[in-house]
Amino acid sequence: MKTYMDFITDITTNSGLLQELELVLPFPNTDALTVWFSYKGYALGDEDAAMLYQHQNALMDSEEPIHY
Amino acid sequence: MCYAPVSQPLTDSAIAPLKLQAYQQINFGKIALTPQQQESLAGLNRQLIPFCQSLPPALQTGAIFAIQQYFTGFQLGNLQQFFNKFYAPSWTLLGWMGSEAISAAELEQAIHLQGMAYFLHMLDDHLADGQIPISHLMLQLRTQAWMRFIQGAEQLVLSESCQESLIYGWINRYFSGMQGAEPVDSLAAYCDRFRQQLSTTLVLPMILADRTGYNADDVQEAYEAFCIAWRLLDDLRDCQEDALAGELSGIYYLLPLEQRQAWLDCQGLEPAAAQWQQLSECLEFSGVLPAAIREILAWLAIAQAAAERANLPGYAGELRQLAGPLVELLEMES
Numbered sequence: 468m469k470t471y472m473d474f475i476t477d478i479t480t481n482s483g484l485l486q487e488l489e490l491v492l493p494f495p496n497t498d499a500l501t502v503w504f505s506y507k508g509y510a511l512g513d514e515d516a517a518m519l520y521q522h523q524n525a526l527m528d529s530e531e532p533i534h535y
Numbered sequence: 536m537c538y539a540p541v542s543q544p545l546t547d548s549a550i551a552p553l554k555l556q557a558y559q560q561i562n563f564g565k566i567a568l569t570p571q572q573q574e575s576l577a578g579l580n581r582q583l584i585p586f587c588q589s590l591p592p593a594l595q596t597g598a599i600f601a602i603q604q605y606f607t608g609f610q611l612g613n614l615q616q617f618f619n620k621f622y623a624p625s626w627t628l629l630g631w632m633g634s635e636a637i638s639a640a641e642l643e644q645a646i647h648l649q650g651m652a653y654f655l656h657m658l659d660d661h662l663a664d665g666q667i668p669i670s671h672l673m674l675q676l677r678t679q680a681w682m683r684f685i686q687g688a689e690q691l692v693l694s695e696s697c698q699e700s701l702i703y704g705w706i707n708r709y710f711s712g713m714q715g716a717e718p719v720d721s722l723a724a725y726c727d728r729f730r731q732q733l734s735t736t737l738v739l740p741m742i743l744a745d746r747t748g749y750n751a752d753d754v755q756e757a758y759e760a761f762c763i764a765w766r767l768l769d770d771l772r773d774c775q776e777d778a779l780a781g782e783l784s785g786i787y788y789l790l791p792l793e794q795r796q797a798w799l800d801c802q803g804l805e806p807a808a809a810q811w812q813q814l815s816e817c818l819e820f821s822g823v824l825p826a827a828i829r830e831i832l833a834w835l836a837i838a839q840a841a842a843e844r845a846n847l848p849g850y851a852g853e854l855r856q857l858a859g860p861l862v863e864l865l866e867m868e869s
């Protein structure tokens with residue numbers, strides 16, 4: 468099973484994966500998020516899933532602020 | 536290297552000065568990258584994820600999350616375009632210095648290391664000011680970035696005997712600026728301090744100057760003056776945030792002495808506070824805002840002249856493009 472790091476790597480070359488994610492967002496709960504990633508071959512730890520769920524609205528938000 | 540005060544002294548503002556908001560939204564002109572520069576930028580952006588993968592497996596996913604949490608936000612595209620947010624002259628200088636004396640692979644490595652220098656600069660700032668909590672993950676991320684930067688720079692220096700002058704001397708200058716031996720009490724001192732603080736990002740330009748024969752003093756002046764202009768622009772855009780946070784930015788040092796207390800009175804307050812309203816009126820009517828623009832343009836002019844002396848006309852052209860919107864704003868003000 469791959470990790471979130473692998474997911475980040477994969478979307479750089481597989482834009483279809485990103486589009487699939489966009490279609491299923493937002494997830495109703497953390498479990499649904501974990502199941503989707505697992506179905507796609509990526510295992511998320513509980514903390515990672517919770518972090519992603521908390522920020523899921525930002526994943527595709529082009530207005531998401533940066534803090535350099 | 537000394538501060539060169541070239542802007543006009545503060546004068547009474549025009550009858551109807553532009554609002555502070557117009558200055559907070561001002562930005563450098565956009566530079567149209569050449570296809571080769573676009574490829575370099577793509578390479579810069581591509582290095583971040585492999586860098587995180589070079590950490591122990593237990594830290595890799597956490598590192599990605601940390602970069603998202605503290606820098607890029609969670610928008611996935613931001614993570615893939617990490618270095619797009621930097622003004623291009625921060626790294627294009629290296630490409631303009633390419634010559635037969637350095638291989639394409641070495642030049643690419645130099646540009647990647649410049650990205651690492653900027654990543655370290657940001658990371659150090661936020662770790663030191665407490666915005667990023669210390670953790671084993673962040674310590675290792677910083678250590679790994681530092682090792683990659685130093686080892687890569689050492690590989691690009693031709694002779695071990697030159698490492699002191701081309702790498703470690705600049706690193707010492709960086710830490711001298713961070714530890715702050717000299718008190719800052721003026722814009723001149725503020726800019727001189729910043730020259731020290733940007734020194735790690737000067738390592739690669741200096742190594743390339745040594746390798747390619749470009750005049751090191753002129754390259755240094757072009758790069759440093761650009762960076763000071765960038766810093767002052769950031770200060771202008773962030774003046775509200777800085778005043779409320781109690782940060783003494785370049786805008787504070789541009790205020791007349793008798794008006795600086797208004798800035799200090801804002802520390803810890805909210806934007807709705809009367810003290811901020813008072814300061815913003817002071818900024819709008821004292822002539823400080825156009826003075827800041829003139830200061831930024833003066834530094835860009837210094838950078839451009841140094842780039843031309845260094846026989847880097849392409850870099851000088853980029854610096855000229857940066858100035859465009861600022862010149863237009865000043866024209867509106869007058």
